[in-house]
Amino acid sequence: MTDSAYLTTENTSTPDFRVREATQDDLPDILRLVHALAEYEKEPDAVEATQDDFAAVMFPADGRPNTYGFVAEVDGEIIGIAIWFYTFSTWTGKNGIWLEDLFVNPAHRGVGAGKALLGRLAQHCRDRGLTRLEWCVLKWNEPSIGFYRSLGAKAQDEWETYRLDGQALEAFANASSA
Numbered sequence: 001m002t003d004s005a006y007l008t009t010e011n012t013s014t015p016d017f018r019v020r021e022a023t024q025d026d027l028p029d030i031l032r033l034v035h036a037l038a039e040y041e042k043e044p045d046a047v048e049a050t051q052d053d054f055a056a057v058m059f060p061a062d063g064r065p066n067t068y069g070f071v072a073e074v075d076g077e078i079i080g081i082a083i084w085f086y087t088f089s090t091w092t093g094k095n096g097i098w099l100e101d102l103f104v105n106p107a108h109r110g111v112g113a114g115k116a117l118l119g120r121l122a123q124h125c126r127d128r129g130l131t132r133l134e135w136c137v138l139k140w141n142e143p144s145i146g147f148y149r150s151l152g153a154k155a156q157d158e159w160e161t162y163r164l165d166g167q168a169l170e171a172f173a174n175a176s177s178a
Helices: 024-040 051-058 113-128 142-150 166-176
Strands: 004-007 017-021 068-074 077-089 094-104
Touching: 017 113, 024 051, 024 068, 024 077, 024 094, 068 113, 077 113, 094 113
Parallel strands: none
Antiparallel strands: 004 017, 017 068, 068 077, 077 094
């Protein structure tokens, strides 16, 4: 597999785009799109991450990365991102992928960039023997839910996501260190 896939869009008035692995030079654009995603998800002030934070996990000076990314670009402009990391299933004994964020700039939606980013992740899973590609979607985000269903993705309705963060995480950690 090459590090980029060139795709022809169905709309001939839209330029072709390509999907490739993210590089350290892409970090400003990745962070720009993360901020745009936060706006879309009605949490404009929620992003605390910096370029240095992304660099530390995606392109560490020492050790191996634990977070990865693919970008979609048109004419050198990054229009979409898929940020992900490996998971592990105790049931299958194999790794999978957790897609943390998938976002395509609204001005470039409908040309297949989101599908291409997810397709690249699916190919990565297939080529490496990974058994799962999973992600969360906000319940109100009907356009995305419809898109995911059109690809054959199924909601895991029997599972409910829980999170410990902020003061609750700190308090529990402190109470647990006896």
